[in-house]
Amino acid sequence: MKIHGLQKMTLLDFPGRVACTVFFGGCDMRCPFCHNAELLDGSAPAVMEEEELITFLKKRQGLLDGVAFTGGEPLLQKDLPELTKRVRDLGYPVKLDTNGTHPERLGRMIREGLVQYVAMDIKNSPERYAETAGLEKLDMQPIRESASMLLGGNVDYEFRTTTVAELHDDSSFEQIGRWIRGAKRYYLQRFTDRDTVPFEGLHAPTEEQMKHWADILRPEIPAVELRGVD
Numbered sequence: 160m161k162i163h164g165l166q167k168m169t170l171l172d173f174p175g176r177v178a179c180t181v182f183f184g185g186c187d188m189r190c191p192f193c194h195n196a197e198l199l200d201g202s203a204p205a206v207m208e209e210e211e212l213i214t215f216l217k218k219r220q221g222l223l224d225g226v227a228f229t230g231g232e233p234l235l236q237k238d239l240p241e242l243t244k245r246v247r248d249l250g251y252p253v254k255l256d257t258n259g260t261h262p263e264r265l266g267r268m269i270r271e272g273l274v275q276y277v278a279m280d281i282k283n284s285p286e287r288y289a290e291t292a293g294l295e296k297l298d299m300q301p302i303r304e305s306a307s308m309l310l311g312g313n314v315d316y317e318f319r320t321t322t323v324a325e326l327h328d329d330s331s332f333e334q335i336g337r338w339i340r341g342a343k344r345y346y347l348q349r350f351t352d353r354d355t356v357p358f359e360g361l362h363a364p365t366e367e368q369m370k371h372w373a374d375i376l377r378p379e380i381p382a383v384e385l386r387g388v389d
């Protein structure tokens with residue numbers, strides 16, 4: 160299995176843990192604000208093979224206490240459950256980032272006890288989802304299914320939205336609040352521009368704007384928090 164990036168240590172990716180982050184190539188979305196655009200079509204060169212990752216994790220036992228899988232969309236990797244089992248056998252809890260498009264694969268990872276924490280993107284209200292994901296059209300059903308699985312299940316999770324001034328408005332968060340009412344954790348993340356972001360001309364919302372959106376959400380989701388603001 161090919162690994163497309165490895166951040167050897169992070170305190171930010173896996174809540175409460177000193178983790179490394181493993182990047183996988185390929186994604187079925189094309190979000191215009193993506194920070195990992197070079198990974199999306201799966202053609203980027205791999206930085207290591209599975210065995211090198213396992214060797215790295217063996218050496219870091221006792222120093223790291225978690226492994227975060229991100230991408231791209233990690234659930235596109237058909238061998239992900241097997242790799243995750245190997246990582247779990249080394250004693251590492253695993254966090255999985257997902258865009259929610261593969262509920263059956265997510266369900267397997269959860270049912271088999273392979274993941275301890277799931278971070279799922281909520282890109283926008285259903286009516287602006289395709290636009291925000293950079294797609295002409297999009298079937299919302301799998302995404303709704305993944306969100307329901309987390310809302311009604313036992314695995315620890317968060318939802319998060321990267322907020323972009325040109326893509327989100329009050330209506331976005333009125334609708335999202337109704338959709339994922341009662342979510343355990345929901346983070347509004349602030350878009351940051353970079354040279355590698357695929358779409359030019361996007362802007363971060365102001366802090367006031369984000370606080371206003373959090374206020375809209377709070378009656379439905381008391382646990383809403385902001386990320387990327389002071």
Ligand code: SF4
Nearest residue numbers: 186188190193231258
């Ligand atoms: S789902 Fe994530 S990895 Fe895929 S294009 Fe969107 S931001 Fe990038």
